Amino acid sequence: MSSRPVQAPVIDTASGDEVHPAFGVAVVTRRHGSGRSLFQSDLLHNETVSLFVREATRGRDLNHDSVRPGRRLVEIEMSLAQWGSLVSSMGLGSGVSVTIRSTERDAFVPEIPHQPRTAENLREVREVTDRMYARVKEATAALREAIRAKKGVRATKEALGTLENAVAHVGSNAQFAVDSLVEAGEQVVAQARADIEAHVLEVVRVTGAVPSIEAPPFGALELPGPIASGGEPTDA
Template identity: 85%
Template sequence: MSRRPAQEPAIDAEHGGEIHPAFGVAVVTRRSGGGRSLFQSDLLHTETVSLSIREAVRSRDLNHDRVHPGRRLVEIEMSLAQWGSLVSSMGLGSGVSVTIRSTERDAIVPEIPHQPRTAENLREVREVTDRMYARVKEATAALREAIHAKKGVRATKEALGALESAVAHVGSNAQFAVDSLAEAGEQVVSQARADIEAHVLEVIRLTGAGPSIEAPAINALALPGPMTSGGEATDA
């Protein structure tokens, strides 16, 4: 693997301080208010986590480096469940689904229509069951025809074998579709649980009431402080 070329920081004539193509700032905030549709999530979320990457300017003041965020390069938004998966699955799998909100090219990325993926799973289960039912019905009709038309032992055995094959495939194909639907349902439950726990913890934080149920899973995520619907961060 070849090494990247080194480049000295330059002075920003407009703001002062040093700039460099590799200088950046990552900002994580928690957003509250308004149901938002997110990629690969069946819920409308009122509690989400936003991660933005910005360019950075470094200045020197009072013997300390001060880093100031600059132009936003990209911003993504996640459900609390997606955020939990991101911080707990480092280096595992093929990544976590996120919703892109802003890029260098598109300052405002269009919203995603709310189209729950469980509906797609239900449609696929219906298609599988309809297809298997049609195959069994066709094989049954062929067997009935062979018997009533007295087509002989060979034709009857072939029709019976086709029916047995159709019935055997019903179980495995239907089970696969049902398992996929069950997995999608479990994901929705996990997303909803994370949102509910976060809402309960936020109510506890605001009211000062002691928690009646511990929720270590959400505490472990080290979620940032919530934001108002207008996008301003509040103190954690």
């Protein structure tokens, strides 16, 4: 059982409404803008979803409860893809990234600069490849010097081993960095696809337009007689 204390609502003398610290309302709206930057999204969004949570009071009018929104507690903004993930992944994972727009302490949270994370992945790939190339170049120079200066078989073998080791690590390290870049790119594509699909569905809902394609119901499919009756198909 919960260890929280139980507190009954009280009447606000100014408004006559019931008030309680736990009373609240949540409002979800679609927002239209131009190129909004959101947390953990490489895209600039013209359409987003905002979730507002406000305090609330409860009045009684004409034998019905009347809930009235009050002070804003928090506002968060999401891409259409993030909103879809939020409502479809309840209780799964560590949560969905959202952009905080306002809180009790800060009515106007600063905007996020548009800094795509794919650019960070690309920078890391370049750093890895540059570092690996430098190691191979250095090891090659050491081997060439050992041969030129006739330092002997042992020194030449050591230089060759260093070069082989540098070359061996190029593949695995570069592959890991490239895989991370590919994964980031796939996430951007998935975000864009989800946003486009959600936008198309909303346009269909608002305008009543008929989808360009539609799958027929299974009952409308005409199957050959033997198959429909459970027999084996026969050649015509």
